[in-house]
Amino acid sequence: MVTIYDIAAKANVSAMTVSRVINNTGKISEKTRAKVKKVMEELHYVPNQNARSLVLQQTRILFLLITDITNPFYTTVSRGAEDAAKRYGYRLLFGNSDESLEKEADYITTILTTRVDGVLMAPAGDPSIPHLESLLKHQVPFVLLDREVPGIECDIVLGDSKEGSRRLVGHLIDQGHRQIAMVNGSSSISSARHRLEGFKEAMKLNDLNYDSAYIHESSFGPLKDLSKMNNWLDQLNPFPTAILAGNNVLAYEIIRLLRYRGMRIPEDISVIGFDDFGPYADLDPFITVAAQQAYQFGYMGIQMLVERIQQEDKSGPWKKIVLPAELIIRRSVRALD
Known part of the structure; x- marks a missing residue:
């Protein structure tokens, strides 16, 4: 496996210089940056994401936790969330709680151990409050989706x-x-x-x-x-x-x-x-x-989450978006005399 020391030796620079090029930190001339990147391409170097995360204190990973992937509403929400995450340069992990508090608790543990940058979440219900408090305790930014939880102040996207x-x-x-x-x-x-x-x-x-x-x-x-x-x-x-x-x-x-x-x-x-x-x-x-507006639920939810992650003060003021529903009249209603 190619390491930054291999890159440094071939480019005739220090390992620290290679690290700064990978993480886009520090002052490095464009000539040196270009030389290091060229060697990285020649050696087919793939950066160690975990190490990079430790340097930047970011993983560029978001987590989407919904309650029922079989529901077409949440399927479309997921599409919108994925598109927004990609636009803002994040990868998106996914979990499905099946309206179960037990499964939701397991996913919260996964979220905390994975060190994701933020969470877009449709909670199982009001009893989800300990899970959300756990995210707050560990300073993991989150946006709620489709459902409010009394006692929790946060950014949220709701339908009317x-x-x-x-x-x-x-x-x-x-x-x-x-x-x-x-x-x-x-x-x-x-x-x-x-x-x-x-x-x-x-x-x-x-x-x-x-x-x-x-x-x-x-x-x-x-x-x-x-x-x-x-x-x-x-x-x-x-x-x-x-x-x-x-x-x-x-x-x-x-x-x-x-x-x-x-x-x-x-x-x-x-x-x-x-x-x-x-x-x-x-x-x-x-x-x-x-x-x-299922797609907008997901897309706008990720937008709000990224904005919250990028803010220095992650404790408010909180934003609340309420999206109206459209009445679509079809043939399932009979007019009575």
Whole structure:
């Protein structure tokens, strides 16, 4: 393996000079710099990244931690984050917590031992606070994505979940629906709480009664067992004419259950959802959705993270970006007479 001492010997300079060329530090003439780089190319030298990191106190590595890679929203978020990282000269490592606090804790350990420069993270929920406090303790800059955690002050990129949900329910009401149900994520997740708030607000604005019996709390991730949701539907009387899904994964699960029950959409029941279905949404997914700007979540999140890393004062003031969702009307809602 070629070392900086081999480079120094052939270029007839000191090892310190070679180190300064590699790390772009110190005062070196352009002639000497060019000579050293030429020898590096001739010997096919690859810098030792770990050693370079010790000199610069930077790894030029960022970490993206999301909750569900199977969700098209997070797939597109990852694309935006990767593009931004590349633009700013960083490599991007990736982790998927599966909405699990245990897996999230393991990734936090990996992040701390890898010595990444910063983290863009969608937390599993409010109980993630010890993990975020660990990042703060070790002075690892981070930006939260899609979800807030009470008690944690930091940079964050959010979607307007409350307004998006309000518009979805408003659309159902405009089409004549009055008996509306909702399948939502865990109340320990801020975006799920905001979407429920939007549901309640739309009902109130249209003088409709809110009944908590018509709200089913589930997981934002894929469901192995639909029996709880099925039992919930069995207990609803009168049966809802429409269901709002808290995200796109839940929309899929709801449709799967309704078809198992022999129900047609929208002929027998209408279904709408939060988040679109990724880069292939133009292939006629038929579901009316509040589509978030997933790519911008990732891209802007990395931008904010890099800005925070480059600031001397990493303790604030904090930035908060709220991206609006777009109501996309398709064919999953039936207009009632």
